[in-house]
Amino acid sequence: MVEQRLAQLDNTFHALSDPTRRAMLRNLSVHERSVGELAAPFRMSLAAASKHIKVLERAGLVRREVKGRTHVCRLDAKPLSEVKDWLQYYERFWSERLDVLEALLREDAPTPPSSPRKKGRSR
């Protein structure tokens, strides 16, 4: 089970590591497309585009349905939600960076004039 999930992540990250494949996903996010429609915006052969689509399919990011002579491709975002789950653990690290930055900015900011009747902000 864990092995399977690891392999799934491998496939998803590999599929996302190419700008053509990311552009295809973006295109599918607007509407389902035939293989020809998906390939059209790129300067590459249909065979090359088809190879990219296969990588996306292996990652489960694209579902293909055969309708007569047309292959219709659809986006499946589920593997992306697994990437998000994987990322979540690391979120603390960039949040910490932001906290440090915020603290530095606060140190640089001029001290607000003290008002004896109001409670001051603790620093």
Add this chain to the structure above:
Amino acid sequence: MVEQRLAQLDNTFHALSDPTRRAMLRNLSVHERSVGELAAPFRMSLAAASKHIKVLERAGLVRREVKGRTHVCRLDAKPLSEVKDWLQYYERFWSERLDVLEALLREDAPTPPSSPRKKGRSR
């Protein structure tokens, strides 16, 4: 600028597409490590481990500092925050799936008995 960001994403996704490299990042999230310490948990040569570390460095996920004869590696999570930004656009797609699931579950749930004196939940 856009080209650079695309290449950055390519490198980051490529670096994350391997379970050894993801395990190394996890290890670095606990503490900084020497190259030898990073390589130790894996059944591979130091040269092979070093190759993986170089891929992580190219993606900006690992920073290496030379301290005398030791190379100390540290995690830099910034490229991961860029992955999260990229993912955000697709979040609606798995949220929609959850909404559909929730709606289906709600349809299956028994209707709560109506109470004339209390305001009912609008459905």
